[in-house]
Amino acid sequence: MTLPVSPLTVACASLLVGYACGSFLTADVVSRVVAKKSAFDLGVGNPGMANVGHELGAGAALVVLAGDVLKCVLAWALARWLFASQAELAGLMAGLGCTLGHNHPLWHGFAGGKGVTTTCSAIILATPPWGVLACLTGFAAVLASGYLCVGAVVITGAYLVLTLALHGPGLEVLVALALALLMMRAHWSALVATARGTQRPAGLAVKLRARLGMPPLRGGRGQNGAAS
Numbered sequence: 001m002t003l004p005v006s007p008l009t010v011a012c013a014s015l016l017v018g019y020a021c022g023s024f025l026t027a028d029v030v031s032r033v034v035a036k037k038s039a040f041d042l043g044v045g046n047p048g049m050a051n052v053g054h055e056l057g058a059g060a061a062l063v064v065l066a067g068d069v070l071k072c073v074l075a076w077a078l079a080r081w082l083f084a085s086q087a088e089l090a091g092l093m094a095g096l097g098c099t100l101g102h103n104h105p106l107w108h109g110f111a112g113g114k115g116v117t118t119t120c121s122a123i124i125l126a127t128p129p130w131g132v133l134a135c136l137t138g139f140a141a142v143l144a145s146g147y148l149c150v151g152a153v154v155i156t157g158a159y160l161v162l163t164l165a166l167h168g169p170g171l172e173v174l175v176a177l178a179l180a181l182l183m184m185r186a187h188w189s190a191l192v193a194t195a196r197g198t199q200r201p202a203g204l205a206v207k208l209r210a211r212l213g214m215p216p217l218r219g220g221r222g223q224n225g226a227a228s
Contacts, residue, residue, distance in 0.1 A: 007089060014079035014090040018097020021075035022118055023105035026067025027052045030060050040108070048113040050148060054203065065117060072098045072121035089171070095122025096175050103186055114186035116152050119179050123159050126175075130166065134159035143208060146201030146217040149190035156180035 005013075027047035031039035034056050039047035043055040049068065053061025072095060079094035080087040099118040104110040124131035138155030142148055156179050163176040184191075193199035201217040209217065 005083065007086060010083045010086045010090050011093045014083065014093035015097040015100070017079045017082070018072075018075040018094035018099075019101035020097075021071045021078070021094075022098035022101025022103075023107060023112075024067075024071055025102070025105060025108075025112060026071065027064045027113065029067070030063050031056070034060055040111075046113060049117060050202070050204070068102070068117040069121050071102075072118050073125065076122070076125045092126050092172065092175055095126055096178055098122060099179060099182055103182055114152065115182055116148075116155070119156060119183060122179065123155075123176075126172075127163070127166075130162045131159065134162060142202065142205050143212075143214070145194075146205040146209070147190070147194050147199060148202045148205070149187040149194060149199070152187050153180070153183050153191065156183040 025039065025047045027039040027049065030052055031037060031042050031047070035042055039045075039052060043051045045051070049061045049064040052064045075094040075098045076091045079090035083090040095118075099115040099122060101112075102118045103112050103115045105112045120131070120135050122131075123134060134155050137158040138151040140151075141154035142151030145151070156176070160173070160176040160180050163172050167173060190199055206217060209215070
């Protein structure tokens with residue numbers, strides 16, 4: 001199916017397609033089914049994989065992860081199908097829209113998750129090798145620092161640098177910048193707490209470091225932040 005429309009229309013429509021898909025918060029559904037309450041009332045109140053995993057276990061976290069990946073893939077595929085003649089543009093904007101919808105869903109007063117899974121999915125779908133590299137860089141940052149918020153912003157920061165180096169100024173860089181700003185905004189309070197030493201290291205990072213024989217981290221005094 002091909003719709004003969006302008007690039008601006010494709011970009012706006014694809015952004016809306018992504019936003020609609022992203023607004024479906026898998027974590028909230030899983031939490032209501034398993035814990036009989038909203039993810040916003042669970043743990044630290046973040047509707048994401050890390051919070052659900054911490055409160056409800058690994059099985060629930062995997063369901064959230066799968067759902068959040070699939071909604072981004074659905075948005076990307078649907079936008080590319082609708083605007084096949086400009087599929088690259090459509091997929092790029094749908095990925096951004098999915099993270100925007102996940103972070104700021106209209107139905108919940110624009111208060112949602114932190115967009116780590118949707119962002120990782122979006123950048124891997126847009127440019128697989130560099131998206132994967134950016135995600136691995138973020139994972140390394142989590143291991144090194146012990147904080148999910150640090151790894152999250154490193155992912156988008158690395159992707160922005162890679163995109164700028166590969167494509168130069170253009171729409172791809174603007175989308176990468178938008179994803180970086182969304183990630184920074186979503187994790188700002190945790191980053192500030194980390195800088196002040198009041199944020200506890202992520203339990204996942206602590207366990208992985210122990211298994212890898214890395215030295216223990218010196219934790220902060222605050223609560224463990226959840227990103228997803």
